[in-house]
Amino acid sequence: MPNAAPIRSEAPQARSAPDLPRGAQAGTPEGIEALIAAMTLEEKAGQLTIMPAALAPSLANAANPEAISGTPSQQEQAVREGRLGGVFNGDSADWHRRMQHVAVHESRLGIPLLFAADVIHGFRTIFPVPLAEAAAFDPELARRTARAAAEEATAVGLAWNFAPMVDVSRDARWGRGVEGAGEDVLLGSLLAAARVEGFQGARLDDADAMLATPKHLAAYGAAAGGLDYAGADVSERTLREVYFPPFQSAFGAGALSTMAAFNDVAGVPCHANSWLMKDVLRGEWDFEGFVVSDYTGDFELIAHGLAEDERDAARLAFAGGVDMSMSSALYARFLPDLVRAGEVDEAEVDASVRRVLKLKAALGLFEDPFNRLAPARTEKGHAPTHRELAREAARKSLVLLKNEGGLLPLARSAKIALIGPFAAGHDHLNGPWVLFGDPRQATSVEDGLRAAMADPQALTVAAGCAAEAEIAGGIDEAVSAARAADVVVLVVGEGERMSGEAQSRLDIGLPEPQRALVEAVRAVGKPTVLILKCGRAMTLDPASEASKALLVAWFLGVETGGALADVLFGDHAPSGRLPVSFPRHVAQSPFHYDRKITGRPPLSLQHGEEFKARYRESLNLSAWPFGHGLTYGDVAYADLDAGAGRMAWDGSLEVAATITNRGAREAEELVQLYIHDRAASVTRPIRQLKGFKRVTLAPGASERVAFTLTRADLTFVGPDLTWIAEPGRFTVWIAPSAETGVEGEFELLKP
Incomplete structure (x- = not known):
């Protein structure tokens, strides 16, 4: 992949600053409209461009393909000329302060910069990788570690985080599963929301708040063959049931940016997928934030075989709903000319710029561009409280x-x-x-x-x-x-x-x-x-x-x-x-517990049984199932009770079981609830996780653990690709893992 070119002056700009509101007034809706009206096309494209920081630690530079982002002085000049809206993966508070000073006091319009970074599982204090933290089955823990990471990262000026990764990952060959929450939709959705809440804090304009970016939209974890960057040939039903819900959960928690995925979905690269970014994200989900490309993802539309050249790649990415270009500088180089040539509507450019400026305002950058620059606060990176949390x-x-x-x-x-x-x-x-x-x-x-x-x-x-x-x-x-x-x-x-x-x-x-x-x-x-x-x-x-x-x-x-x-x-x-x-x-691989049951399911666990969904050499079961894990106690499950076994259409059903610690040591047990829809208009998975609870049991102690199910827990994407529930019989388990447990059944009654 060729290196991206640094941002350079390519067209004349107005020399004098217009009579525009500054500071907090520039971040009001009226101020933002005034800024947009005063911008040249080059300045608009600049707000839609983010580049790797010219000053970044070696580990940050090694994490991505090499890019020619320019020297510090070149980047300062690009900011001064209004051709660069942000930089990422720098950690120098002094340089960030210098860059922000140039943006606010030396550029024509005084628009503050966005400083961003990949803060995946800690900034100075490094916490367990997200997949490891998912093993805790503890959304509150995920919120707390994300909060600690944001407190540290914002002290050097960072206001925007390229995390959390919320891709569902079901193929162990794929290396990026380490950044996510694993294979389950419910767990992934709960952790997505918790991490967004942790990064963003109570208010986005607080000095220790980071804008979260759930990524990668969409189905990046469905890469064919587990090969990174490969295409994801998945159905729309699978998108809506498996890969979309964690994003929807993250947006529901307040995330106002998202990142396009490198892969294509059913032949259409996500960086040029207007159905995904416009029809679904903005149309169905009413998403009001902005979409950023992944690292040179817009440029890679050429290698995908979709774009003819770099100019065409810029056009396709922007038309596909990507608001901001990362690392390639394609928007800075080509968007103004595309507008002048009538190939891109300037009103659409204005809409993308408006989204970016609104987020800068929401982050408090117009009111106080330097509020996150508190180098003394970086000492918290090794504070006892953060080490204890780690x-x-x-x-x-x-x-x-x-x-x-x-x-x-x-x-x-x-x-x-x-x-x-x-x-x-x-x-x-x-x-x-x-x-x-x-x-x-x-x-x-x-x-x-x-x-x-x-x-x-x-x-x-x-x-x-x-x-x-x-x-x-x-x-x-x-x-x-x-x-x-x-x-x-x-x-x-x-x-x-x-x-x-x-x-x-x-x-x-x-x-x-x-x-x-x-x-x-x-x-x-x-x-x-x-x-x-x-x-x-x-x-x-x-x-x-x-x-x-x-x-x-x-x-x-x-x-x-x-x-x-x-x-x-x-x-x-x-x-x-x-x-x-x-x-x-x-x-x-790919192997996951909630796979489809098939028309010839294995009816026994005997090797050699033919004409069943199994391999010649092995049972089609896991070595260690989803949800499995032991304590130092000896825990047993018994006596599942599904009440009368009937759930009214608008009612609820309590399902309970007795959990006993037969061991000599205290046990902390994660009790899990699974269901299976036994006959539906669309085939359903073997099991689906619908809840989990932790109980602590003294030696010899028992506890009755109960869950409440409603019709919402029984919904799925039906034949017309909308979410529905259907009356009928269900199997239910209360279990220590996805392949064990005590079993019962119930019926969802007709309305």
């Missing part, structure tokens, strides 16, 4: 898959061999999409465990191998450490560059050097805890799966070591649940 979030994100014989929690006095490529050091802890955090601030697994042990010297550490490469003598060293230990803790999985954008994988198992390490260490015969670090669902080889305890640790951020120690030694019990199904084999 540790809490990391603990709640851990998912215990298996704990044979009650191996966990470990005794603090045990001799432990900590083995694996991620056992020591600060790398690979924070995860992908960390642009502004310092990895040296992260607590390593080794440091976390030593601090919690009775004798720190009873911990022996051996890497064994690198993430994707052998280390000479590494396995021998690891085996020796295992032999001398009481228990082995193996920390394996993905390096942080193995998940994320452009990191699709053919094999979602452990890299071969790690498999060899696990096999050699397991052969020693010591009790083994396998900790899986990852940004996606993974498949486990037989040696890994045979470990007595399995703990999914994702990428947990700055408090990785401390959070792991909290759970491994029993200060806190694990409470996370899988937000994605872990398949048995990569060939099952």
Whole structure:
């Protein structure tokens, strides 16, 4: 992909400033109209252009393809001439202040700049990656971590966040699933709203508020073959039932910008999809904010085979409903001429500029362009409260898959061999999409465990191998450490560059050097805890799966070591649940729990049964299902009660079950409610999550957990592509995961 050209002067501008309102008055509806009336076409195109910051940290520059954004002085001049409306992924408060001064005091119209960034899971304090945080099934936690990230990021002037990512992800091969909430529509919708509320705070014009940008519209997570940027050939019904609801939830929570997706949907690239951006987004959903392109996404319409050249790409993107061009500078270069040539209506340009200016006003930038520039506030990046929140979030994100014989929690006095490529050091802890955090601030697994042990010297550490490469003598060293230990803790999985954008994988198992390490260490015969670090669902080889305890640790951020120690030694019990199904084999991908049941469903769990929806080699079930996760208790479900088993059309139905902790330790259980529509005018999924609740049970205690269903919970997109409910019978489960639970049934009565 060619580099985008820097913003340059290409047409004369008026020299004198018109008699226009300034400051807060410029942000009123009347002031905005006066500004638009006074703008040249070049200045209008400038407001619809955002470029990578000329001063940005190296991690931010490495996160995207290289772009020629110009030097700091060139960008200042572009702002001075009204040809640049914002920059992104800078973190210098001093330079942001200088740029804002140029915009407000040295440009003809004095319109403030938007400073934006990708603050995906923390700014200075790095929290668990969003997929990990989704495992907590806790929208309030997501709101709190987003709020903390906004407090830190706004202190350097950032007012606009390119997050949250709300794409539903059902193919573990796709690397960007690490940025989202997993495979479920309900969970994804709840977390989308919570993160928007966290980033934006109480009021958008507060000094610590960031405009949220739910992305990527739409169906980016449906990439064919799990290949990043590939097309999504999905039906309109699937769009409306699966991929649209998290966006609608985010917009309902107040998000006023969104980002177009790189992919096409049914052959039409999202960056030129007027049905998606105009008919649905603005028409059906009454969205009043603005749409920004993804990084050079408008330019990429050429490679898609839709646009003939850069000028045509600018025309198609703007006609498709993309208000603002990111990184390519296509609007700055071509939009004025397209208007003069009659190929773009200037009234439409004015409408896009109006949306951008209204958002700048809503953010309080006209009233006080410098209100978010508070460098002293950046010290909160390592404030105890944010570190404490990071540790809490990391603990709640851990998912215990298996704990044979009650191996966990470990005794603090045990001799432990900590083995694996991620056992020591600060790398690979924070995860992908960390642009502004310092990895040296992260607590390593080794440091976390030593601090919690009775004798720190009873911990022996051996890497064994690198993430994707052998280390000479590494396995021998690891085996020796295992032999001398009481228990082995193996920390394996993905390096942080193995998940994320452009990191699709053919094999979602452990890299071969790690498999060899696990096999050699397991052969020693010591009790083994396998900790899986990852940004996606993974498949486990037989040696890994045979470990007595399995703990999914994702990428947990700055408090990785401390959070792991909290759970491994029993200060806190694990409470996370899988937000994605872990398949048995990569060939099952895309795999998700709420798939269709088919006309020849597997009626038994016997291998070899023919003429059923199954593979020859394996059951068509997960290795570890959505919603699965253990505590240190022993939890049982019994006695589902669906009342009379009938729900009136405008009524409700209470469904309850008894949850009992049969173990010797307190248990925190995530109780889940699922339904299945047994006969409908459109085929329905095997199960759908409709609610979840947390209960804490003392040893031996029981609690009756109840959910209330209404007709709204039973709706789906019908034959005419509108949301409907139909009378009939439903199966209902109260369950610890999507493949288990106690079962009952009820009937929705006719109106």
